[in-house]
Every structure is written in structure tokens, then in C-alpha cells.
Amino acid sequence: MDNSGKEAEAMALLAEAERKVKNSQSFFSGLFGGSSKIEEACEIYARAANMFKMAKNWSAAGNAFCQAAQLHLQLQSKHDAATCFVDAGNAFKKADPQEAINCLMRAIEIYTDMGRFTIAAKHHISIAEIYETELVDIEKAIAHYEQSADYYKGEESNSSANKCLLKVAGYAALLEQYQKAIDIYEQVGTNAMDSPLLKYSAKDYFFKAALCHFCIDMLNAKLAVQKYEELFPAFSDSRECKLMKKLLEAHEEQNVDSYTESVKEYDSISRLDQWLTTMLLRIKKTIQAPVFVSHLLRERWGRDLLESFPPFPPRESRRPQWAGGSGGQHAGAPEAQAAGWTVTLCSRYIPCSLPIYLSPHRCPSPPKPAVQNL
16 A cells, blocks of 8 residues: 555645644634634644554654644643543554653643543553563563552552552562562462452462562571461462472472472473573572582682692582571581581572582681682
């Protein structure tokens, strides 16, 4: 289809609308129906915008809708002005995402001024989606989802509010704002427990909250799972709860194979989405072999210290069975201790709960500050 004809027709309509506006500003038009000419100009601008849309000239269409919106404001027709700003925003989405956001924000200002908070919330979601997909600014997307949730809550649209909050929680977790995500998942999960229709989904929210706890600390996750089982007994029998317990056990044993097998087993029945995959991989990365301090010191001091260490104990003696919490003495490596190793948890030096083996033999002086500052 030839779009040039539609575009030429739209340009002619724009010229006609501009003449109407100009004529409305004359002295005699002010006395005899100047407002009617502005109303006619509004209609002509809207027709021109639709012609531009047919010609796929999205920027021109958006500008024409904006012109119509400004004239509606001049006539104190707020609802029509907001509608035109929304139409302008939808047109600009295809050409200029930032301008689309500006137009939608103008519409939101009008709707909130009119007390139409449900419609305003809907357009905040539209802005959040633009930030998600076009501008890739997740922080701003989160802000608009939160604002939308606030408006929906104020209008008692709790289901719509929860949908927005779940988007916030998902992105917060990906940005490592785990406590924020936990608070939302627990809030939505607790609300879902009391609803016969939503009760089944509560286990998913508690599962996600537990994963966020796991990313912070394994002990946090254990305590959270216990709390969720007491709060929602049906969670105990869910596949999600059983998976969490297997993952906690694998992490405590530092057994990557067991962790991977548990995830594969779950995935074979319930496919993992991108969010769950990301979170599970983050947790998996904390399961690894004990850290050789020699490697850390070598990077710090520029010398190879491997030769200064006694033979490393066999793997079966290195199971992370420790007593006394983070930084306590490791009780699962008697052979290492017999060989002269000092066995402790590396959480003194780096943020994880892996056993670390320090040799007292021929370490550069002073070794301890060097490790602590890494």
C-alpha cells in the first residue's frame, strides 16, 4: 500500500487544523464562537494523527495527538486531553520510547487530578513495560510498578496490586535486593493462603522467598523454610519445599553433584523459568571446593606459595562439618590438622561458608592482614 498518499492527506489536515486555531484567536471569533473552532481543530488533529498512523509515521502521529490534547486542555476538557495523551504515547512507543513516557505521564497527571487512580495505575504499568523492554532501566521500571501497586491498593484492587508487587519482587531479587523481594513474597504468600482460589500459589511465593533467603545465607534459608512450614502446613508436602531441603543438604555438604541432580529432578516435572534458573545458579556458585589461601596470597604477594604448604588432605577428610558457626574451627579435617594445617571457615575473609586451610609453614609475614584485605 502506498503510504505517501495517506501522509499527504494528513499534512493537509494539519494545515487545516492550524488555520482553525489561528482563526479562533481573532477578535471577532472570540466574540462569536471561537471555542467551536478549537473543538473543530481538535477533531481535525485527531484525524490527521490517525492518517499518520496509517502511513506508519509514528512520530508525526504522536505530535498530532499532542496538539489535540493541548487544545482539549485549553477547552478544560480534561478527559479528552488525557485520552489524546495516551494515544500519543501509544504512537510514540514505536518511534521514541522516552517521548511515549512523557505523554503517558501527562495523562497520569490528569487522571490522578480527576481521581481516576485505577486508570492511572494502568498507565504506570505501561511506562514500566517501556522501561523493561525498550529503555532497559529496571530501577525505574520497579518504581512505576510500585506506584501502580499503591494506586491499586488504594482502590481495593488487591489482585492487580499483587501482580505489580510480584514484578517488583522478581526484579528486586535479580538486582540482589533480597530483603525487599523476601518481604513482598511473604506478604503476597500470606494473603494468598487465606484465599481458596489463590491458596495453591502460596507455595510458589514462599519457595521464591526461601531462595532469596538462601542467596543471603544458608542458615537464613533453613529458618525461613521452618517458618513457612509452620505458617502454611501444605508447604511441607510441596515439591518446592522438598527441593529446598535437598538444596540445603547439598549446600551443607558442599556437594555440587547432589545439588545439580536435585534441580534436574525438579525441572523434569516443573520447568524452571529464567528467574528460578538465575537464582539457583547463584546459589550453586557458592558450592565449590575449599579455597586455597596460597592462591589468594600469591595474587596479593606476587609469589607462589604452593611449595610452602604440606600435602593437602584427601577429599573425604575435607567435608565441611564445622562447629561453632562462621569463623569457628573446622572439625572435619583431622588429617589436615595432623599435617600442621590450621582449619577454619573462609567466611572470616570472604563472603561464603567454605572451609579454608591455612598452612603455618613458611607463610610470608604478615599473612593474616593480606588475606583480610582481599
